[in-house]
Amino acid sequence: MFLQLLPVSPPPQGNSRLRTTNPTCFCQSLSSSFSTTALAATGNRIRSSAAADINTHASPGKYHTLLTRNKEWASKTAHEQPNLFPALAEKQSPEILWIGCADSRCPETTILGAHPGDVFVHRNIANIVHHTDLSSAAVIEYAVKYLKVKHVVLCGHTFCGGVTAALGNKKLGVIDPWLMPLRQLREENHEVLETLDPKEAGLKLVELNVLQGVRVLKENPTIIEAMQDHGLEVHGLVYDIATGALQELEIKEPVTLAVSRVTAFKTVY
Ligand SMILES: [Zn+2]
DSSP, X not given: OOGGGSOOSOOOOSSOTTOOOOTTTHHHHHHXXXXXXXXXXXXXXXXXHHHHHHHHHOOHHHHHHHHHXXXXXXXXXXXXXXXXXXXXXXXXXXXXXXXXXXXXXXXXXXXXXXXXXXXXXXXXXXXXXXXXXXXXXXXXXXXXXXXXXXXXXXXXXXXXXHHHHHHSOOOOSTHHHHTHHHHHHXXXXXXXXXXXXXXXXXXXXXHHHHHHHHHHHHTOHHHHHHHHHHOOEEXXXXXETTTTEEEEOOOOOOHHHHHHHHHHHOOOO
16 A cells, blocks of 8 residues: 555656755655656545645654755765775775664764774664574675675664663564564573663663674674684674763683584584
């Protein structure tokens, strides 16, 4: 039903793939597209109502402001670093793969004081890493095997909504199966978590989640190979939203564990 509401006009002609968006007219063109194609063609009252809702509830102010800021940033950056964009257009050579939470308060490039091209990124709800997630697995393989990053960083953060949800019992929907690894950690560490107040329990589960994710990363055959071949390092961090500071988690493990892990998880062609 929703798909039928999409504009059906032909795509713009000419060099439109990267056309510059005019903040003052984007909404008008979108609205026009709705009214002259899908809506006019059907005359469907329900669709008209739905489209009206979309237009009425749209809040373009912040969006348009950000598009304007992008123009200013692009112009300023090109002036200050004239080689940056031409170099990035040729290739990328990031040294860091960052796996973090999708939370809007954790923008990795900003947190690190980095620049475009510095960090290859995968973010999801609550920075969960597990072996069967095709999305993160593809990102890891591309970053480690082909871009040959030198560091893989798994970063959790304080006040994580996903962690808070996993510490509660409210049914949320499709997010629930995604949070299962966190609930398993909650189950395994029930006795400890139960002694802590909600804030402390949240932070504890954040740390446990990062440590578990690092363990999963180190079991990834691509990462094992890169660690052996050129010393790839895997790090676990927690970002404090209240201060902006990153803290590296201390990850100690006996040599025997590292050996048995490689024995169990390394695969070769
Ligand atoms: Zn989060």
